Amino acid sequence: MFEIKNEKIYLKIKAQPNSSKNKIAGLYADSLKINIKAPAVEGAANKELIKFLSKQFKVPKSDITIKGETSKQKIVILPLRDDIIEKLEEFNNGNK
Secondary structure (H helix, E strand, O other): OEEEEOOEEEEEEEEEOOOOOOEEEEEEOOEEEEEOOOOOOOOHHHHHHHHHHHHHHOOOHHHOEEEOOOOOEEEEEEEOOHHHHHHHHHHHOOOO
16 A cells, blocks of 8 residues: 655555545555545646645645546655554554
8 A cells, every 4th residue: 555665655546536525435455545526627636635635644735746647546655754654554454
């Protein structure tokens, strides 16, 4: 689901745009599935995803990068912090 390299966290995301609300839906294969309210039009869902992750992990939006902007399977790059790793490991172990 995630790996650490170059002092960053690389998180695999399965994005689900046009959802009823923004939420972490759980694991999907080797990715974290995240429902996003915004449609996948003109980058709206990616902007909403960054805003959502910023609130979830308490990091500035400018510290979050997305690779695979036009794909539902994305790599989100987050700063390397112990509290983020702990939260990701909770999801990985089935606890929300």
